[in-house]
Amino acid sequence: MAEKKTINICLIGQKFMGRTHSNAFLKVGKFFDVPLLPVMHTICGRNEAELNEFKETWGWQNASTDWKSAVKNPAIGLVDVGTPNHLHKEMAIAALEAGKHVACEKPLAGTLDDARAMRDAAKKAKKSKTFVWYNYRRVPAVALAHQLAKAGKLGRIFHVRAFYLQDWGGPGVPLLWRFQKKFAGSGAHGDLNAHIIDMARFITGDEITEIVGSLAETFIKERDIVSGGPKGGIAGGTSGGAKKGKSDVDDAVLFLARFKQGAIASFEATRLATGNQNKNGLEINGEKGSIRFNFEDMNYLEFYDATSDRKTQGWTKIMVTHGGDHPYAANWWPDAHIIGYEHGFINQTADMLNMIAGKDPVVPMPDFEDAYKTQQVLEAAIVSATERRPVKIAEMK
Numbered sequence: 166m167a168e169k170k171t172i173n174i175c176l177i178g179q180k181f182m183g184r185t186h187s188n189a190f191l192k193v194g195k196f197f198d199v200p201l202l203p204v205m206h207t208i209c210g211r212n213e214a215e216l217n218e219f220k221e222t223w224g225w226q227n228a229s230t231d232w233k234s235a236v237k238n239p240a241i242g243l244v245d246v247g248t249p250n251h252l253h254k255e256m257a258i259a260a261l262e263a264g265k266h267v268a269c270e271k272p273l274a275g276t277l278d279d280a281r282a283m284r285d286a287a288k289k290a291k292k293s294k295t296f297v298w299y300n301y302r303r304v305p306a307v308a309l310a311h312q313l314a315k316a317g318k319l320g321r322i323f324h325v326r327a328f329y330l331q332d333w334g335g336p337g338v339p340l341l342w343r344f345q346k347k348f349a350g351s352g353a354h355g356d357l358n359a360h361i362i363d364m365a366r367f368i369t370g371d372e373i374t375e376i377v378g379s380l381a382e383t384f385i386k387e388r389d390i391v392s393g394g395p396k397g398g399i400a401g402g403t404s405g406g407a408k409k410g411k412s413d414v415d416d417a418v419l420f421l422a423r424f425k426q427g428a429i430a431s432f433e434a435t436r437l438a439t440g441n442q443n444k445n446g447l448e449i450n451g452e453k454g455s456i457r458f459n460f461e462d463m464n465y466l467e468f469y470d471a472t473s474d475r476k477t478q479g480w481t482k483i484m485v486t487h488g489g490d491h492p493y494a495a496n497w498w499p500d501a502h503i504i505g506y507e508h509g510f511i512n513q514t515a516d517m518l519n520m521i522a523g524k525d526p527v528v529p530m531p532d533f534e535d536a537y538k539t540q541q542v543l544e545a546a547i548v549s550a551t552e553r554r555p556v557k558i559a560e561m562k
């Protein structure tokens with residue numbers, strides 16, 4: 166068998182996303198016939214002891230606490246940024262200036278200014294490809310929803326009803342970086358609304374043009390300061406005791422929006438929807454049909470075909486695991502041998518490697534330009550909530 170070409174990866178970040186991405190680089194070549202095999206060359210992080218352990222656990226060849234040198238290493242082909250949002254800009258731009266392909270965690274950045282600088286740097290770096298980890302696009306059920314809408318199965322779209330509900334952000338959770346604007350940019354909004362805005366744009370193929378009204382709420386205004394400064398992770402973390410610090414991000418943001426082709430939409434993101442752990446979903450209603458998705462039941466897409474025989478019309482619960490018909494399914498298990506959260510990341514890695522080799526992804530991939538559009542919507546919703554007015558996306562330059 167001919168030896169495959171390879172590409173050396175430098176991943177910055179060794180927490181939750183560091184693990185999902187490492188797992189994806191490790192597995193992709195086993196399940197996909199990719200034109201380039203990723204080599205897990207360098208893992209970067211701040212805590213040397215943790216980093217060395219991470220390197221051994223996941224099989225990275227090198228570990229470095231100096232990301233600035235690591236991204237310039239001529240051996241590296243793809244830099245993957247999996248750090249808190251305030252670091253995305255500096256890291257991604259340094260990697261682009263070093264001529265690398267760059268993958269970046271979502272949201273593109275904590276602020277619209279940072280996101281714009283990243284988009285502009287990507288435009289300048291003509292030889293580099295950019296990718297953003299909006300991983301839910303590559304859940305087979307979501308990819309199928311995109312394909313159905315594109316094939317006209319929904320017809321003209323009237324409604325988008327999107328929600329991302331989590332409940333880990335109660336008062337017992339300390340002041341992680343995710344609760345501080347200087348690190349995260351925003352709270353549930355940038356973390357969760359970012360995903361559903363991206364998913365809604367992806368499935369409908371349409372763009373949001375206006376935020377009509379928006380509500381941002383911080384329910385828990387002070388949180389325990391963690392010893393040793395803000396820690397990563399989403400839950401857990403140890404409280405440092407009596408000292409409290411200000412949480413200056415939203416815990417929940419709800420907004421209404423209009424799409425260019427006339428659909429009207431609602432979006433809700435919260436970390437305090439008790440009983441909902443990762444309920445990321447949406448319903449889209451069109452003239453010819455509707456779709457429904459909920460990540461907590463991620464192997465299914467529900468479809469209502471309004472053009473079918475009236476006698477038997479009803480919601481069809483499609484198990485999106487059929488290799489011959491469903492996106493990405495052929496790379497996994499036989500029908501009905503279901504997949505999980507990590508597979509979206511592995512599917513995305515396969516598409517990124519294909520794209521670097523000049524091939525098409527299975528479904529469209531967000532680059533920095535595309536993710537900037539999601540960032541504009543995020544920003545417009547915050548302006549709308551703060552100034553209590555409708556905001557056109559075109560105002561968000």
Ligand code: SOE
Pocket residue numbers: 181331356360399443
């Ligand atoms: C935490 O809210 C989090 O890990 C997000 O940061 C991810 O993007 C989301 O997919 C799951 O929840």
